[in-house]
Amino acid sequence: MSRAKSTYHHGDLRAACVSAARELLEEDGGAALSLRAVAKRAGVSATAPYRHFADRDALVSAVAAEGYRELAEHLARAHPSPETPDDLAEIAIAYVHFALEHPALFRAMFAEPCDPAHEERAAATAAIRAYVHGLVRAVFPEAEPEALSTAVWSLVHGLAFLHLDGKLDATDPEEIAGRIRSTVRAMLTAGAAVERG
């Protein structure tokens, strides 16, 4: 774990940049993230980060990739082995919670016209996709997993963004949790009603 010695070379500037960027994102929001600020926080000249990141986008992508991993952990922690729709709702709550706790990071992860060729990023999102797949298989063993995974991820992801953007009230965490639970329930009972009708 290379400490920042008072030497010419930093040691691990790349990692330092990512975590500095991460911090600035949390503190000041996405638009305020400048390479100069990142460099300053890393204790290095303004142009040094360019030795490790092709451009600003590459740095943001690296931070986003870290975000995907954290999101995955956060979800896993919400429920170790989900099996029922209620368990699924708890995971949905965790997803939205993550978005609201780290709004700028979440936006960096999803709301930027990012380079789809970014490897680290692609791998991290593939991991999330796989997680959702497993989740769906466990909760709805009879269903067609591909389509239902898309549905579940979309539903949860949409909930996150609508809360983030103020389209759904996001002041009280308990209220949010309640809304998500009833949203998931409503979606499922609606389907049942259609099948009956």
Added chain:
Amino acid sequence: MSRAKSTYHHGDLRAACVSAARELLEEDGGAALSLRAVAKRAGVSATAPYRHFADRDALVSAVAAEGYRELAEHLARAHPSPETPDDLAEIAIAYVHFALEHPALFRAMFAEPCDPAHEERAAATAAIRAYVHGLVRAVFPEAEPEALSTAVWSLVHGLAFLHLDGKLDATDPEEIAGRIRSTVRAMLTAGAAVERG
């Protein structure tokens, strides 16, 4: 309809700015939208827009508000009087289609930490909310409309963003349409299956 005469005063600079901004958004993407470019396209000095917009954000919000209205029209045009889940799927397809046709606009509408106090914007999103409400009432007359509206909007919105961001393949429109149809179907049959089990 004030034409841009060669006079000192423009006539309707506010509208000209909004449409110039709209054009630049479509052409070059969101990040490239600068007030200077807008002013130039409107044939006016760089700081003139500030007479009509407090800051860049206010201009973007105005464009976003226009976007909400267009989205609403686009959805209404997709199906005049939806009554079945299949009709709903067609509207979902239209929603995603709009996002993919106008990515930068859609991001401006949803993916910016916007000022929630912006009146025009709030009104426009309230209109969309009402539209979804009516849609849900028509398609699922037995359901609790509040929760199910949230569910439907979230599902569709999530689909739009996951396609926009490359998390779901968005190359072939027909394939997208097919995926959305089976996604909606999967979501509903999953609920039915749970009720049975």
Added chain:
DNA sequence: ATCTAATGTGAGCACTGCATACATGATAGC
């Protein structure tokens, strides 16, 4: 010990949002 390539520095360019001081002219009151 020396050479080389990786890594960091500094100056500088074109651009940005925005503030400030000033120019113009549509229009309301006489």
Added chain:
DNA sequence: GCTATCATGTATGCAGTGCTCACATTAGAT
């Protein structure tokens, strides 16, 4: 019709941005 007013436009300038390029330093291979 004349003139004062004030919304609307212009010109200039500042601080901050991403990024490039020439140069400095030093870790590690030979």
